[in-house]
Amino acid sequence: MSELCLSFLFLLFISIPLKVTSQDINADRNVLLNLKQQLGNPPSIQSWTSSSSPCDWPEIKCTANNSVTEVNLRDKNITVPFPPTICDLKNLTLLDLAFNYIPGEFPPLYNCSKLQTLDLSQNYFVGPIPDEIDRFSSLVYLDVGANNFSGNIPPSIGRLSNLQTLYMYQNLFNGTFPREIGNLSNLEVLGLAYNEFSPMRIPQEFAQLTKLSYLWVAQTNLIGEIPESFNNLSSLQHLDLSRNNLEGPIPNRLFSLNLTIVYLFNNKLSGEIPRPVEAMNLLEIDLSMNNLTGSIPEDFGKLQYLDFLNLYSNQLTGELPASIGLLPALRDFRVFRNNLTGVLPPEFGLHSKLEGFEVSQNQFSGQLPANLCAGGVLQGMVAHTNNLSGEVPKSLGNCRTLRTFQLHNNRFSGEVPQGLWTTFNLSTLMLSNNSFSGELPSELAWNMSRVEISDNRFSGEIPATVAYWTNLVVFEASNNLFSGRIPKEITNLSSLTTLLLNGNDFSGELPSEIISWTQLTVLDISNNKLSGAIPAAIGSLPDLGSLDLSENQFSGEIPLGIGNIRLTSLNLSSNQLVGRIPSQLDNLAFENSFLNNAGLCADDPTVKLPDCNSELRESKGLSSRYLAIILTFAILISLAILVLSFFIVRDYRRKKHRRYLTTWKLTSFQRLDFTEGNILSNLTDNNLIGSGGSGKVYRIIINPSKQSVAVKKIWNSKKLDYNLEKEFLAEVEILGSIRHSSIVKLLCCISSEDSKLLVYEYMENHSLDKWLHGNKKSSVSGAGSVYHTILDWPTRLQIAIGAAQGLCYMHHECPTPIIHRDVKSSNILLDSEFRAKIADFGLAKMLTRHASSHTMSVVAGSFGYLAPEYAYTTKVNAKVDVYSFGVVLLELVTGREANNIDQNKNLVEWAWHHFSEDKPIAEILDPELRESSYLEEMIMVYKIGIVCTRASPSTRPSMKEVLHALRSCCPEDGHGTKKKVSNIDAAPLLGSATGTYLSSYKNSKKGSKEDNNMIYDV
Incomplete structure (x- = not known):
């Protein structure tokens, strides 16, 4: 009996944990299924079903006894607030909600x-990070980066004693971050970058973070000096204080740290770089884009493991220490845009495998080091704009890894090494403004896309x-000294966008097969000895924007194309x-385009040419007797017409008055509180x-409360104008069918037999x-008073975003996409709060969903705003x-008009x-706004404008991309929503246009650069 009891008890004890485990897993499954329902049953987690165990779901991890411990909902397209019921999972240790669209405040978990x-x-x-953040007492890892959190970071975060990783980068924090972070004794990683904190110094308390290996505080409005106490951060491997307003010298003891990467660029540090102590573990140093002065310390040459030395864009002077050329691990060396002098150490590249060597825009003299590619991995050699001389080392002609080679604006001479023309990976060869000689090679590197050899002594034929x-x-x-004919084989280069052969000794005819240059934008073959007719095919080059054939011997007529x-x-x-x-x-834009061509004339000469018609009249030689007879008949006919006109006009006015009373028709598109009367x-x-080209505009008060409407009277003539009627029908069709807050509202149209009225919101x-x-136009009513008021930058940016929203809606959101075709500042109207609305759709065209382009029968739009392709296709x-x-x-951003800027340039050209001359952008900005605190945002919008006005349509962004980039320039998105994406989010849009090295940290939470390759400073 006792054995039976023991067996029973044994089975009982075994069944209890099984039962408990079964209950736990069922409870966790119910919690998760309830969570799925609260999240709106997103398709991304359809595997969550009642017939399976949560531990089998890919987003869930469990303990050995089937208790849910981890929930990973990263990138699951969640768009609703996250419910706190997740905390019913009693053993939950990890919750990952990254890369979703979850709105609302910090979730109460x-x-x-x-x-x-x-x-x-x-x-x-x-919203703010809650003060109760310290209730997460077990947290080891917290990441709230790339959201819209605002306000201050609360001091209570310093009580999360177990915290090892804290990321709060790229939010809308506009207060401060607390010095109490220094109390987090276990913290190893701290990322606060890309926030607009109030100006503040680096807290001295940060020196207490003795376990910190990674500190990322870029672009956080830091001021003051780098604390000397940073030498206490004995575990620090990565320090990024870039894009701030730090000042003063770099602390002497900073180089004694066990650093892996030091980023201190884009600050306002001053003073000389201190002499570093010996630090054998330093691998990477980046002090670029500062205001550093003085010479480069000799002790840099003691950093035997230094892999990356980046000191560009400072005001450094003196010579390069020869010891830097002896460093055995140096891979990238960038000191461009300084005031360095002397010769380049000849040992460069001989002791290390150099990949990037960028020393441009200094005052270096002497020769290039001969061993730069001794390691066989050199990719970028950029030494332009110095005083370098001599010949290019022949060893560089055998460097197969080179991708860019830039020596322009120096004093080099001799022939270019033959192998350099054909080195396997080379894509950019820039040698202009030197004294190179020799002939062009018969072969060129397969990948070569850019060859610039102007202002040298090259000779021979192409x-x-x-x-x-x-x-x-x-x-x-x-x-150069090129001669002979321009070979017809050059027309095979269908990818050419720029061809400059001016100032040589070419002769013969220009090849007529140039129709293949479909992407050419600039053609300059001036100042040669070319003859024959201008090829008619030039008129069919779709992207051509600049053409110079002057100082030649071309004959015949100008092709009409x-x-x-x-x-x-x-x-x-x-x-x-x-x-x-x-x-x-025949207009003033080309008044100097035809000088010194004795046989040219114009029909209606605006340009400086004879009148073709006057010559024709002289050739007819009409006698004075015939002219007298014609004049007599003309006077008699005029008298007869005058008498008849009196009676015709009287009858016309009577009929018109009767029609005016009886034939007006009102078509409404909105609810109206007025009549046609x-x-x-x-x-x-x-x-x-x-008034404008298509009619007059009136302001009419429609009720006692002084509410107004704007009325456009399209025409008023007995004979209907076909083009104006087309504009009227276009505007009615488009504005009558769309609704958007950034598009002017068409209330109704009123039409009669001979007059059309459009009534808009005022x-x-x-x-x-x-x-x-x-204020620059005397013809504008009130220009001297109201319009002299200066629009501040936030208002201008609000206007830009509003107009972009309207165009984005037209292009991407309308059931039938719409091209406006006449976007200009006079067609962007402003309400009482300066909200922008797109107006004047008389030239707009609707597109079908299946067509990427649309055929236009005529060119329409306004000079100065027309895209280059508009007239030639x-x-x-x-x-x-x-x-x-x-x-x-x-x-x-400039405050200038679209036309007549400077030397007959329009705004885009200017x-x-x-x-293109790499001048400071601030010089081009509106003088009224240059001293504002929004300089960075203005520069970003200027760059967006540059990208939008690229010559080739395919390289311009869409309006959706433009709107996204504009919203990244301000703390509000145009709807009042505090959604800010850091300026670096505009990098994909801007990078290829500006040639600027734009790094983005959004998806790189450890702050490492996305691209450690060469900047290739062009």
Whole structure:
């Protein structure tokens, strides 16, 4: 009996834990299924079913006894607030909600008492970090980066004593971060970067973080000096204090740290770089983009493990220590944009495997080191804009790993090593403004896309094998000694965008097969001895914007097709051309384009040419007797017409008055509180507020509360104008069918047999151009008073975002996409709070969903805002609006008009010219705003405008991308939502346009650079 009892008890004790385990797993499954329902049953977690164990679900991890401990919902497209019921999982230690769209405030998960890892990054959380954050007493890892949290970081966060990793980067914090963070004795990783904190110094208490190995506080508005106490951070391996306002010297003892990476760029540090003590473990030093002065310390040469030395964009002086060239581990060396002098240490590359060597824009003299590629891995050799001389070392001609080679603006001479032209990976060869000699090679590297050899002494002919240089995009060979014919094989280079052969001794005819240059934007073959006719195919080059054929011997007539190209620059001077110029070129923009061509004339000469018609009249030689007879008959006929006109006009007015009373028709698109009588009775000159090419605009008060509407009177003539009727129908079709807060509201249209009226909501602040340029236009009513007020930058940015929202809606959100085709500052209207709305849709076109472009029968739009492709092709797409909007952005940041800027340049040409010369961007900004605190945002919008006005439509961004980039420039997204994406989010949009090295840390939480390759400072 006793054995039976023992067996029973044994089975009982075994069954109890099984039962408990079964109950726990069922309870956890119910919690998770309830959570799934509260999240709206997202498709990403459809594997969560009642018929399976949670421990089998891919997002769940359990303990050995099947208790749920980890829930990973990263990137599951969650779009609703996250419920706190998750804390009913009693053993939960990890919760990962990163990369979703979760809105709301910091989730109240304090009942998750065992939680050790909480990742809320890359969501839409808003509001402050709660003071109760210390209730997560078990947390080891906390990441709230890339959200919209704001305010201060609470001091209570310093009581999370177990915390080892704290990421709070890229939010909207605008208060302070607490010195109590220094109490986190176990902290190893701290990331506060990319927040607009109030100006503050680095807390001295941070020196207590003795276990800290990673400190990332970039762009957080730090001021003051780097604390000397940082030498206490004995475990520090990565220090990033970049993009702040730090000042003073770098602490002497900083180099004694066991650092892996030191990033201190884009600050305002001053003083000389102190002499570092010997630090054998230093691998990477980056002190770039500061205001550092003095010489580079000799002790840098003692850093035997130094892999990366980055000191560019400072004001360093003196010579490079020769010991740096002896470093055995040096891989990247960048000291460009300083004031360094002397010779480059000849040992460079001989003792280490150099990958990047960038010393441009200094005052170095002497020769290039001969062993830069001795390690066989050199990718970038950038030494332009110095005083270097001698010949290029032949060893560089055998460097197969080179990708870019830039020696322009120096004093080099001799022939270029033959192997350099054909080195396997080379894509950029820039040798302009030296004294190189020799001939072009018969072969070129397969990947070569850019060859710039202008202002040298190269000679001979362009070889026929140029046909095989098929990847060439830019070929600049101006001002050399080339001769012979321009070979027809050069027309095989279909990827060319820039071809400069001016200032040589070429002769013969220009090849007629140039129709293959479909991507060419700049062609300059001036100042040669070319003859024959100008090829008609030039008129069919779709992207050509600049054409210079001057100082040659071209003859015959100008091809009519050239008039159809939307050229921004044209010079056909000093040739032997004859006949009429194309009528499209007869305007002041080209008044100096035809000088010294004795046989040219114009039909209606605006340019400096004879009148073709006057010569024709002289050739007819009409006698004075015939002229007298004709004049007599003309007088008699005029008298008869005058008498008849009196009776016709009288009858017309009577009929018109009867029609006016009886034939008006009102078509409503909104709910109205007025009638057509209110409108028609007030179309008087007293209410006239503007006029344009398609009619007049009136402001009419429609009720006793002084509410107004704007009325556009399209035309008023007995004979209907076909084009104006098309504009009327277009505006009615489009505005009558769309609704958006950033598009002007069409209330109704009123039409009769001979007059059409459009009635809009009234925009109190009129158009943007009156506020930007009204005080410069005497014709604008009130220009000397109201419009002289300066729009501040936040208002301008609000206007840009509002207009972008309207265009984005038209391009991407309308059931049938719409191209406006006449985007300009005068068609952006402003309400009483300066909210922008797109107006004037008379030229707009609707597109089908299946068409990426649309055929336009005529060119339409406004000079200065027209995209280059608009005039030379009937196929246009939404990128014409992007170009025009880019012009508006340039108007907003510069305060200048779209036309007549400087030396007959329009705004786009002027801005691009300034940009291409690498001048300080601040110089181009509106003088009224240069001293504002928004300089960085203005520069970013300027760059967005530059990107939008690229010559090739395919390289312009979409309006959706433009809107995203603009929203990244301000703390509000245009709807009042505090959603800020750091300026670095505009990097994908801007990087290829500016050539600037834009790093993004959004998805790189350890702060390492996305690209450790060469900057290749062009």
